[in-house]
Amino acid sequence: MAAAEEMMTGAEMVLRALADQGVKHVFGYPGGAVLPIYDEFFQQDKVKHILVRHEQGATHMAEGYARSTGKCGVALATSGPGATNCVTGLVDALMDSIPMVCITGQVPTHLIGSDAFQECDTVGITLPCTKQNWLVKDVNDLARILHEAFYVATTGRPGPVLVDIPKDVQFATGKYVGPEGIIVKSYQPRTAPDEKAIAAAVALIATTKKPLFYTGGGVINSGDKASKLLREFVALTGIPITSTLMGLGAYPASGSEWLGMLGMHGTYEANMAMHDCDVMINVGARFDDRITGRLDAFAPNSKKIHIDIDPSSINKVVRVDVPVVADVAKALEAMIAVWKQAKHQLDPTALNTWKKQIAQWKSIDCLKYRSNKDVIMPQYAIQRLYELTKDMDTYITTEVGQHQMWAAQFYRFEKPNRWMTSGGLGTMGYGLPAAVGEQAAHPKSLVIDIAGDASVQMTIQEFSTAIQYKLPIKIFILNNQYMGMVRQWQQLLHGNRMSESYSEALPDFVKLAEAYGGVGFRCDKPEDLDGMIKQMIASPHPVLFDCRVANLANCFPMIPSGKAHNEMLLGENVTDEQVGTAIDAKGKLLV
Amino acid sequence: MNTTAPQSAYFIDTKKQEINIHTLAVVAENQPGVLARIIGLFAGRGYNIDSLTVSETEHEKHVSRFTIVTSGTEKVVAQIKAQLERMVLVHSVADLTVQGNFLARELAMVKVCGQGDKRVEALRLADAFRARVVDASTDSFVFELTGKPDKIDQFISLMVPLGLVEVARTGVAAISRGPEGMKG
Ligand SMILES: Cc1ncc(C[n+]2csc(CCOP(=O)(O)OP(=O)(O)O)c2C)c(N)n1
Ligand SMILES: [Mg+2]
Numbered sequence: 001m002a003a004a005e006e007m008m009t010g011a012e013m014v015l016r017a018l019a020d021q022g023v024k025h026v027f028g029y030p031g032g033a034v035l036p037i038y039d040e041f042f043q044q045d046k047v048k049h050i051l052v053r054h055e056q057g058a059t060h061m062a063e064g065y066a067r068s069t070g071k072c073g074v075a076l077a078t079s080g081p082g083a084t085n086c087v088t089g090l091v092d093a094l095m096d097s098i099p100m101v102c103i104t105g106q107v108p109t110h111l112i113g114s115d116a117f118q119e120c121d122t123v124g125i126t127l128p129c130t131k132q133n134w135l136v137k138d139v140n141d142l143a144r145i146l147h148e149a150f151y152v153a154t155t156g157r158p159g160p161v162l163v164d165i166p167k168d169v170q171f172a173t174g175k176y177v178g179p180e181g182i183i184v185k186s187y188q189p190r191t192a193p194d195e196k197a198i199a200a201a202v203a204l205i206a207t208t209k210k211p212l213f214y215t216g217g218g219v220i221n222s223g224d225k226a227s228k229l230l231r232e233f234v235a236l237t238g239i240p241i242t243s244t245l246m247g248l249g250a251y252p253a254s255g256s257e258w259l260g261m262l263g264m265h266g267t268y269e270a271n272m273a274m275h276d277c278d279v280m281i282n283v284g285a286r287f288d289d290r291i292t293g294r295l296d297a298f299a300p301n302s303k304k305i306h307i308d309i310d311p312s313s314i315n316k317v318v319r320v321d322v323p324v325v326a327d328v329a330k331a332l333e334a335m336i337a338v339w340k341q342a343k344h345q346l347d348p349t350a351l352n353t354w355k356k357q358i359a360q361w362k363s364i365d366c367l368k369y370r371s372n373k374d375v376i377m378p379q380y381a382i383q384r385l386y387e388l389t390k391d392m393d394t395y396i397t398t399e400v401g402q403h404q405m406w407a408a409q410f411y412r413f414e415k416p417n418r419w420m421t422s423g424g425l426g427t428m429g430y431g432l433p434a435a436v437g438e439q440a441a442h443p444k445s446l447v448i449d450i451a452g453d454a455s456v457q458m459t460i461q462e463f464s465t466a467i468q469y470k471l472p473i474k475i476f477i478l479n480n481q482y483m484g485m486v487r488q489w490q491q492l493l494h495g496n497r498m499s500e501s502y503s504e505a506l507p508d509f510v511k512l513a514e515a516y517g518g519v520g521f522r523c524d525k526p527e528d529l530d531g532m533i534k535q536m537i538a539s540p541h542p543v544l545f546d547c548r549v550a551n552l553a554n555c556f557p558m559i560p561s562g563k564a565h566n567e568m569l570l571g572e573n574v575t576d577e578q579v580g581t582a583i584d585a586k587g588k589l590l591v
Numbered sequence: 592m593n594t595t596a597p598q599s600a601y602f603i604d605t606k607k608q609e610i611n612i613h614t615l616a617v618v619a620e621n622q623p624g625v626l627a628r629i630i631g632l633f634a635g636r637g638y639n640i641d642s643l644t645v646s647e648t649e650h651e652k653h654v655s656r657f658t659i660v661t662s663g664t665e666k667v668v669a670q671i672k673a674q675l676e677r678m679v680l681v682h683s684v685a686d687l688t689v690q691g692n693f694l695a696r697e698l699a700m701v702k703v704c705g706q707g708d709k710r711v712e713a714l715r716l717a718d719a720f721r722a723r724v725v726d727a728s729t730d731s732f733v734f735e736l737t738g739k740p741d742k743i744d745q746f747i748s749l750m751v752p753l754g755l756v757e758v759a760r761t762g763v764a765a766i767s768r769g770p771e772g773m774k775g
Contacts, residue, residue: 312673316673
């Protein structure tokens with residue numbers, strides 16, 4: 001074993017710490033303030049560096065990598081513009097609780113504060129964008145801080161952290177310490193549940209007549225075990241389950257109790273069940289406004305249990321009756337044990353009545369859409385993509401917009417960590433680089449970004465990264481020639497005046513793919529779709545698939561802003577007039 | 592268990608809920624950036640800071656103590672406390688107002704300029720408030736005064752007609768009564 005303390009330069013420490021943390025991939029971009037670190041990359045082969053095309057891409061790749069593996073993602077950027085380009089990805093990771101370590105170079109310590117070339121106050125700028133950040137002024141602190149950074153990013157409620165390293169610190173020689181025994185005294189997140197809270201939660205569930213599980217990204221973040229326990233608890237109790245956008249896959253879409261996603265574009269049955277339930281069991285979700293809709297009409301007759309690892313999530317927007325501050329897996333494990341020990345069983349007649357009611361809601365078939373022989377309906381495209389890829393080892397990412405919601409509605413997830421989307425921040429341009437990160441982690445798997453024609457152009461340059469590293473991602477663009485979601489809201493809120501939401505001057509995506517050295521497909525006929533999707537899957541290269549879909553389709557069902565769960569707009573029969581008047585003056589103020 | 596009906600995040604009518612002043616004690620690592628993070632939290636989430644004091648309290652342990660006086664509804668203050676507690680460099684947070692029974696003191700230095708009767712009256716009042724004269728010239732005094740914030744307010748308002756020139760106040764430092772110390 002290596003000695004606990006070794007002398008080396010700061011730049012060497014960075015590589016050594018990454019290797020000691022088990023990091024296999026770093027997504028980065030060089031520049032003056034990180035050249036010593038790049039020199040170290042050159043001289044080792046434990047950690048693979050993936051050269052991105054824009055630092056925002058590096059952060060989303062790190063996110064995709066983290067989400068699909070459950071490990072920490074790592075991004076590296078130079079000072080100044082390199083660091084500022086990371087901001088979007090940091091906030092994205094903060095909002096969706098994704099573990100990420102971002103390392104930035106900084107001007108030498110003696111120049112800090114002098115407005116030096118490519119200097120910016122990275123720690124100041126990223127203060128509200130990170131769970132914690134550090135400016136390292138002494139090389140002897142560097143190794144410890146790097147290990148602390150990984151510890152903080154991956155424990156408790158995960159999130160992004162940033163370590164800013166001045167160039168002179170990278171050159172200086174100091175003592176390296178390993179990751180063993182790193183603790184942050186002031187930071188000891190609680191993960192074990194309080195027994196009394198568990199007992200109260202189980203007792204409440206045992207009395208319910210109309211229970212519902214409402215699960216979120218916390219289940220995924222907690223790890224595979226949490227998903228297994230969730231499935232076990234659902235099977236044990238027979239309680240129906242819905243999930244947020246971030247939680248899809250924790251419970252299988254084929255499972256007997258699955259109601260589909262809830263929220264603004266969730267299913268009718270999930271939202272109606274939320275509205276009418278008498279006990280709501282929130283497992284790792286955070287009552288986001290996309291979920292609750294109008295809060296004073298949110299599940300008005302329910303008692304609420306809330307399992308969350310972050311105490312500040314409890315009672316932040318919705319008052320709950322039984323808070324359980326804990327890691328999801330630990331809380332579920334404890335609840336299952338108490339449930340079994342007490343030999344609880346729900347009142348079968350009541351549960352049956354509840355499920356009959358749910359079946360009735362289900363029977364309206366809220367995802368039904370008008371099919372079309374001549375034009376590819378976007379929903380149909382996702383359905384076909386799902387059918388043709390469901391038996392493969394598939395990972396799905398998305399951009400942001402209608403296509404994202406259709407993907408969530410029509411692609412069915414059976415496992416956790418297979419679905420990566422920007423939920424909290426809603427970052428257009430997330431999906432393509434996230435796919436690159438995932439493909440780097442899972443080189444043999446099928447990684448598909450379900451994209452929009454506008455979003456994909458935000459980070460299209462990372463297609464070049466995919467080409468360079470032979471990462472055969474598939475970018476499946478639902479090309480409706482609009483910023484569809486913007487256009488839909490303009491129809492809902494602004495008299496259908498489509499101000500600046502038309503995707504003017506779209507590139508020829510097939511030629512674009514070829515220009516980068518990849519493969520392009522274009523499909524505009526429903527009858528050609530299956531064949532071309534199969535070709536896309538079979539291609540060993542990165543693919544841009546331009547799927548021309550109906551331009552003016554709207555994403556339904558929808559809870560208009562400011563409305564309650566039982567005031568949904570359903571798709572099939574809604575008239576343009578209803579769409580135009582669905583949101584009242586108060587609702588118009590909301591986003 | 593809580594039975595109050597949930598409020599709408601969209602149309603929250605905070606006016607209906609009572610706004611109270613709370614004094615929070617925060618123990619945190621004395622590291623660069625902690626103060627910025629705490630202030631950033633208040634600014635970024637729209638919370639009020641009525642007063643903030645900070646100083647290192649245990650040098651060897653690198654620990655600082657913040658006393659923050661804030662105002663908000665019960666729910667908002669509970670959220671502020673939770674947000675402070677989750678900060679990586681924060682050891683512990685106590686809502687002294689909720690715990691009840693605490694001491695809050697502030698120091699002020701008050702410069703008063705005047706002659707004749709006014710000067711005599713200022714000195715007399717200073718004595719009544721147990722303010723010390725820490726600087727004097729033929730036509731001015733600087734008084735030093737400690738006490739509860741409202742005592743200081745009162746003293747300052749009395750000095751206005753007597754030639755008040757300038758005031759410097761430290762903001763509140765607070766601690767609970769009794770044998771119990773803060774954890775962390
Ligand atoms: C970086 C960023 N800028 C702006 C927005 C606002 N926005 C949300 S959806 C959307 C349109 C997306 O268009 P497209 O990618 O074509 O998807 P579609 O809705 O048509 O499926 C816009 C502009 C955003 N979410 N992210
Ligand atoms: Mg579009």
